[in-house]
Amino acid sequence: MGDVVGESATDADLIVASLRDPQEFGRLFDRHGRAVHRYVGSRARRADVDDVVSETFVTAFHSRSRYDRTYDDARPWLLGIATNVLRHHFRSEHRRLARQRAAPLAPETGVDISEHVAATVDEVFETDRIGRALDRLDDRHREVLLLAASADLTYEDIARALGIPVGTVRSRLARGRRRLRELLVTGGQHEMDANNVSPSSEGTLE
Amino acid sequence: MIDELELVRRHIDANSDPEPDLDPIRRRLIASIEEEPAVKFPDRGYRPDGRGTRFARRVARPVGGLVAVGIAIAVVALLVVGTSSPSHRGSSTSAEPFPSQLPVGRQLQLVADRVAHQPIPHLRDDQALYTRANLSVLANVNNGAAQATVGISVQKWSTATGQTCTTLGGQPAQFNSPSEQTAWVALGLRVTPVPPTASQCLQGGPGAVPPDAITGAGQLIDVSSLPTTPTTLSQELESGTTGIPFLDQLLADQAAPNPGFQRAAMLLIGPTLRATPQMESTLYQAIALLPGVTALGPMTAHDGETGQGFASGPGSGQSTIVVDPTNGKLLEVRSLDDSDSLSSIAANYLGGGPISVNEYSAQLQWLDPIGVPSVIGLSKLPTGLPVYVFATTKPGLTYNAALLPVHRIAQPFFRYFASISSQFTVASDPNAPGVFQWSFAGPGPIVDQFMQVLRASGLFVSVSKI
Numbered sequence: 001m002g003d004v005v006g007e008s009a010t011d012a013d014l015i016v017a018s019l020r021d022p023q024e025f026g027r028l029f030d031r032h033g034r035a036v037h038r039y040v041g042s043r044a045r046r047a048d049v050d051d052v053v054s055e056t057f058v059t060a061f062h063s064r065s066r067y068d069r070t071y072d073d074a075r076p077w078l079l080g081i082a083t084n085v086l087r088h089h090f091r092s093e094h095r096r097l098a099r100q101r102a103a104p105l106a107p108e109t110g111v112d113i114s115e116h117v118a119a120t121v122d123e124v125f126e127t128d129r130i131g132r133a134l135d136r137l138d139d140r141h142r143e144v145l146l147l148a149a150s151a152d153l154t155y156e157d158i159a160r161a162l163g164i165p166v167g168t169v170r171s172r173l174a175r176g177r178r179r180l181r182e183l184l185v186t187g188g189q190h191e192m193d194a195n196n197v198s199p200s201s202e203g204t205l206e
Numbered sequence: 207m208i209d210e211l212e213l214v215r216r217h218i219d220a221n222s223d224p225e226p227d228l229d230p231i232r233r234r235l236i237a238s239i240e241e242e243p244a245v246k247f248p249d250r251g252y253r254p255d256g257r258g259t260r261f262a263r264r265v266a267r268p269v270g271g272l273v274a275v276g277i278a279i280a281v282v283a284l285l286v287v288g289t290s291s292p293s294h295r296g297s298s299t300s301a302e303p304f305p306s307q308l309p310v311g312r313q314l315q316l317v318a319d320r321v322a323h324q325p326i327p328h329l330r331d332d333q334a335l336y337t338r339a340n341l342s343v344l345a346n347v348n349n350g351a352a353q354a355t356v357g358i359s360v361q362k363w364s365t366a367t368g369q370t371c372t373t374l375g376g377q378p379a380q381f382n383s384p385s386e387q388t389a390w391v392a393l394g395l396r397v398t399p400v401p402p403t404a405s406q407c408l409q410g411g412p413g414a415v416p417p418d419a420i421t422g423a424g425q426l427i428d429v430s431s432l433p434t435t436p437t438t439l440s441q442e443l444e445s446g447t448t449g450i451p452f453l454d455q456l457l458a459d460q461a462a463p464n465p466g467f468q469r470a471a472m473l474l475i476g477p478t479l480r481a482t483p484q485m486e487s488t489l490y491q492a493i494a495l496l497p498g499v500t501a502l503g504p505m506t507a508h509d510g511e512t513g514q515g516f517a518s519g520p521g522s523g524q525s526t527i528v529v530d531p532t533n534g535k536l537l538e539v540r541s542l543d544d545s546d547s548l549s550s551i552a553a554n555y556l557g558g559g560p561i562s563v564n565e566y567s568a569q570l571q572w573l574d575p576i577g578v579p580s581v582i583g584l585s586k587l588p589t590g591l592p593v594y595v596f597a598t599t600k601p602g603l604t605y606n607a608a609l610l611p612v613h614r615i616a617q618p619f620f621r622y623f624a625s626i627s628s629q630f631t632v633a634s635d636p637n638a639p640g641v642f643q644w645s646f647a648g649p650g651p652i653v654d655q656f657m658q659v660l661r662a663s664g665l666f667v668s669v670s671k672i
Contacts, residue, residue: 012580016578016580017578019578020530020533020535020578022239022240023236023239025235025239026232026235026236026239029228029231029232029235030232033228033231033232034226034228037222037223037226037228037231038218038222041218041221041222041223041226042217042218042221042222049226050230050231053228053231054231054234054235057231057235058234058235058238061235061238061239065325069327069580069581069582070333070581070582070583130213130214130216130217131217131221134214134217145210145211145214146214146218148211148214149211149212149214149215149218150214150215150218176210177209177210177211180210180213180214181210184210184213
């Protein structure tokens with residue numbers, strides 16, 4: 001008889017199944033490895049992405065017994081772990097963004113840059129400009145923005161991933177977008193540094 | 207106009223590999239997985255609870271009881287339970303063969319040692335424990351005039367506060383010969399139950415129905431009061447003095463062999479409330495101390511899972527448990543005399559014509575828990591489940607005294623009920639508070655309105671829903 005959890009199984013089902021049959025956890029990677037890779041890729045150096053993703057899933061695997069089974073979708077949980085791994089992995093994300101600015105889009109894996117920027121020079125310009133603007137954002141706002149943009153998480157999912165109230169997600173996202181817009185407009189010439197925002201100014205908008 | 211999030215998406219797209227090679231990462235993950243001992247965590251959140259079957263050995267039940275069950279079923283709405291929930295069952299893997307050559311006590315001690323490290327999640331008040339099982343019951347009617355094997359699937363949602371919903375699905379009766387089927391039908395019984403499912407929800411709290419049977423809707427068994435030493439637990443299981451009434455009453459009037467083993471098996475069937483890894487480990491150690499317990503070696507459950515078998519004694523026909531030795535999960539229980547196994551589904555086998563059933567008995571042939579008990583939020587109960595409203599009268603207001611005023615209050619809502627209201631008292635004491643239950647076809651404003659009316663009546667000490 002089969003002990004296999006069906007294709008229609010939720011992530012929670014797979015995680016529960018993996019408590020008995022650890023190999024089942026591999027299926028969770030198959031489902032969300034790409035999404036986590038994309039998110040990590042938006043934040044980590046290209047050379048570090050695989051390590052961070054790997055560490056994320058290994059960490060998730062070892063902590064799976066604590067997974068809240070009331071959530072069918074494990075993606076926010078995985079991205080939250082990835083966020084923590086990233087925090088520990090880098091002393092500052094600014095280092096990576098600064099590096100990217102120095103060699104924008106230069107592939108470190110030997111991939112032809114033209115594959116990535118096949119569109120237009122304007123697009124390259126634009127994305128580099130966004131990269132610089134992201135660089136100037138506060139970490140908290142950048143995390144929320146990148147989770148929303150890279151993984152299309154809902155407010156609730158982001159809240160779950162970061163362990164913060166939904167209202168805080170809304171306010172961080174709103175402030176992050178506003179600052180990003182300002183930075184894109186000013187090119188960062190005006191010191192609209194998000195880091196100047198004190199935590200107390202960040203309200204929750206439940 | 208493109209918003210900021212879209213710009214960030216474009217930035218990410220431009221800087222990320224659209225087709226990353228994930229295989230190296232996957233290999234690293236698998237390597238890490240394979241470093242873990244075969245089964246490190248338990249697959250069950252909550253477990254054993256002895257479902258309180260009254261364990262009478264083929265106790266003859268008067269047909270009146272059957273009819274009463276039938277009436278009860280007739281007034282309880284059917285739960286339409288989705289079957290999309292996948293099995294949680296993982297394979298029973300083992301890093302190395304279980305040393306089944308060891309004495310039975312050593313084997314059970316090994317299981318106990320592993321159980322002791324299995325975490326058990328906490329069931330909050332806003333959560334329900336969802337458990338499933340398949341079982342096979344041998345039904346014997348009119349002292350052997352007819353008999354059949356009936357397969358039943360059980361789904362149960364239980365809260366820590368005692369509310370429980372149970373749905374039974376009855377399979378077509380199986381017969382050893384055409385003549386058995388003829389005898390069955392001649393008594394006015396159906397081969398296929400109509401309807402094929404029967405459901406029941408019961409309330410928790412004061413006056414709640416205690417655990418009754420594997421297939422019953424009794425509440426979770428609170429095992430927090432069980433002794434923590436194997437010797438004491440073993441003695442209390444054997445003598446029926448655990449302090450858990452339903453457990454102690456099992457086989458109390460029977461000369462059953464090794465009743466302690468059967469009580470332990472009932473605890474393993476689960477689910478329980480407030481179980482701890484230590485308690486479950488103690489239970490296995492207690493089983494090892496029960497007289498006559500025998501190791502049967504590797505066994506395969508009816509659903510194909512393999513584990514180690516232990517019986518209540520030597521020889522055939524003994525009550526048997528099959529457990530996964532790597533984590534202590536119960537894979538199967540065999541040969542329990544459970545006169546309540548058919549429970550509320552029994553009435554669905556009654557035919558529409560003349561019925562000649564005078565009595566029947568039921569024997570649980572085997573039971574396989576399905577998958578992993580899962581903890582779910584009450585807000586995530588399956589769609590299609592009816593809403594049950596429970597109300598308990600204030601102290602001093604008996605069921606009989608409350609019946610008429612409650613009927614008047616509920617009457618305007620009759621047309622919204624999923625069935626005629628099921629009103630009952632669960633206590634034999636006529637002076638006990640009455641417990642009333644109504645079922646609605648589904649959630650909606652009318653349910654809340656009805657509850658408001660009940661509360662405003664001043665008749666009830668509690669009004670709740672599940």
